[in-house]
Amino acid sequence: MKLLTFHRLMGFFASLEEEWDVRLPIRLPDGSRALGSLADGPPSLQGGPLPAKPTALFFPQEEPLFTATDQGMHSPSPPDRPLLVAGLPPRDLACLGFMDRFFSAPPRDDLYFNRRQGALIVGLSGRCGPGGALLPLAGGGCDLEMVLDECGWLLLPYSQEGARVTAELPEGDGEERVARLREEAALLDDSDQRLLRRAAELLRLERVPDSFWAEIGDRCIACTGCNLVCPTCSCFGIKDWRFSEVVERNRLWDSCQLEGFMREASGHNPLGSEALRTRRRIHHKLAADREKWGEISCFLCGRCDAVCPTGIGIVAVMREMVARF
Ligand code: SF4
Ligand code: SF4
Numbered sequence: 436m437k438l439l440t441f442h443r444l445m446g447f448f449a450s451l452e453e454e455w456d457v458r459l460p461i462r463l464p465d466g467s468r469a470l471g472s473l474a475d476g477p478p479s480l481q482g483g484p485l486p487a488k489p490t491a492l493f494f495p496q497e498e499p500l501f502t503a504t505d506q507g508m509h510s511p512s513p514p515d516r517p518l519l520v521a522g523l524p525p526r527d528l529a530c531l532g533f534m535d536r537f538f539s540a541p542p543r544d545d546l547y548f549n550r551r552q553g554a555l556i557v558g559l560s561g562r563c564g565p566g567g568a569l570l571p572l573a574g575g576g577c578d579l580e581m582v583l584d585e586c587g588w589l590l591l592p593y594s595q596e597g598a599r600v601t602a603e604l605p606e607g608d609g610e611e612r613v614a615r616l617r618e619e620a621a622l623l624d625d626s627d628q629r630l631l632r633r634a635a636e637l638l639r640l641e642r643v644p645d646s647f648w649a650e651i652g653d654r655c656i657a658c659t660g661c662n663l664v665c666p667t668c669s670c671f672g673i674k675d676w677r678f679s680e681v682v683e684r685n686r687l688w689d690s691c692q693l694e695g696f697m698r699e700a701s702g703h704n705p706l707g708s709e710a711l712r713t714r715r716r717i718h719h720k721l722a723a724d725r726e727k728w729g730e731i732s733c734f735l736c737g738r739c740d741a742v743c744p745t746g747i748g749i750v751a752v753m754r755e756m757v758a759r760f
Contacts, residue, residue: 437590438607439581444480444588448521449473451600455519455555458492460485470522481583483565484524484736488666490534492520493551496663500546500673500684513549519600521557521581525573528558529734530666532576536728537669546686555596557581561589561616571620572613584612627735627750631721634753635731638722642760645710651752652709654745659690661716661748664738670696691716717752 439447451457452473460468461476468479470489502509523531535551538544560570561583573580578597582589589609592598637643662668670689675682689696692712698704706712724732733749740748 436607436609436613437592437601437604438609439588439590439604441587443604444478445473447604448478450603451519454516456514456516457519457521459521459557470520480522480559480581481563481567483563483568483570484527484738485522486664486738486741488530488664488736488738489520489523489527490531490666492518493547493554494534494538494669497685497687498546500686503682503684504680511546511549513552517553517555518550519555519557521559523556523558523577524564524570525558525560525576526734526736527666528556528573528576530736531556533667533728533730533732533734534669537667555579555600557597559583569616569620569623571623572617582609582613582616584616586612589613630750630753630757631731631733631735633757634717635721635725637756637760638718639725643756644760645714647756647759648714649708649710651747651755652711652713654747655692655709655713656745657690657692657694657709658744659692660742660744661739662690662692663688664742666736666738667720667732667734691719713747713752717749720749721753 448457448459457472458470459473460479460482461471461473462479463469463471463476468482468485469475469487470485470492499511501511534547538547538551556577556579558573558577558580560572560580562569562585563583564570572582575593578592578594579601580591580593582591589607589612590601590604591613592601662670668688670691671686672689674685674687676685691706694704696712697706706715720733721731724730735750737750740750742748743751
């Protein structure tokens with residue numbers, strides 16, 4: 436286990452920039468937090484999950500699939516330097532793990548792995564949640580976990596690369612400190628996890644009537660915010676652009692809350708109402724993905740509830756569902 440004092444934090448990340456394209460939570464001039472580089476603002480590791488989804492670094496909102504000219508087709512090259520992405524709380528690490536499994540299923544998504552392969556992931560836990568709240572330790576799912584307690588950062592490497600980048604830092608006797616945090620975390624309220632399992636079970640048993648989805652769907656203004664912030668949303672559409680003699684094919688995130696999401700060329704739309712689209716958004720995460728991938732694909736990161744202007748993020752909908760059915 437390695438130790439990192441508060442005043443050495445900035446220097447530690449700066450020392451990694453030669454080898455890695457370092458992205459970490461930073462504070463922007465307007466006071467908000469975002470994933471950025473050290474040149475964009477001071478590190479801001481405390482405060483919990485960032486508003487934007489970290490998986491966008493590997494699956495960005497828009498990216499070229501290939502360009503085509505008279506000379507042939509060209510695929511995008513991998514980045515010059517691998518990414519080092521720091522600052523993922525345990526639930527974001529779980530989301531990233533899901534996306535890794537999703538994009539590695541045949542046919543493997545080469546674009547995603549162009550950026551993901553070789554990337555070093557640094558998780559965050561301990562007393563770095565919102566307002567200093569305790570985030571339970573991840574215990575894996577990353578190369579290196581940074582655990583905050585009152586005295587500083589404790590660094591737990593889980594991979595060879597995680598151990599290599601921390602090799603120069605002082606060793607620390609932090610086992611007791613970590614054990615204390617684990618004990619405290621075991622007492623944390625896990626009612627959201629129980630809610631998730633109960634809501635998933637209601638959907639599996641088909642206990643939620645269409646009238647419920649009509650009611651919830653009526654409240655959706657199709658702003659697409661829930662999909663844009665969700666770290667496990669992976670739907671995209673394709674657009675071709677032509678610039679003189681070059682044609683570029685791009686993929687862009689799509690949203691299941693938009694009317695045209697599943698509309699077919701014939702005009703038939705299997706998701707032709709807000710009720711069906713809203714049902715799909717929730718059902719997909721809690722039931723369909725569980726059936727297809729063996730796991731629920733919502734990891735309760737909290738973003739869709741924070742962003743939805745009409746109060747129908749997934750936790751709000753699950754609460755209503757469980758209370759009524
Ligand atoms: S809480 Fe919302 S945004 Fe977060 S993983 Fe679940 S569905 Fe996605
Ligand atoms: S954020 Fe809310 S209002 Fe906007 S599309 Fe999603 S469910 Fe609808």
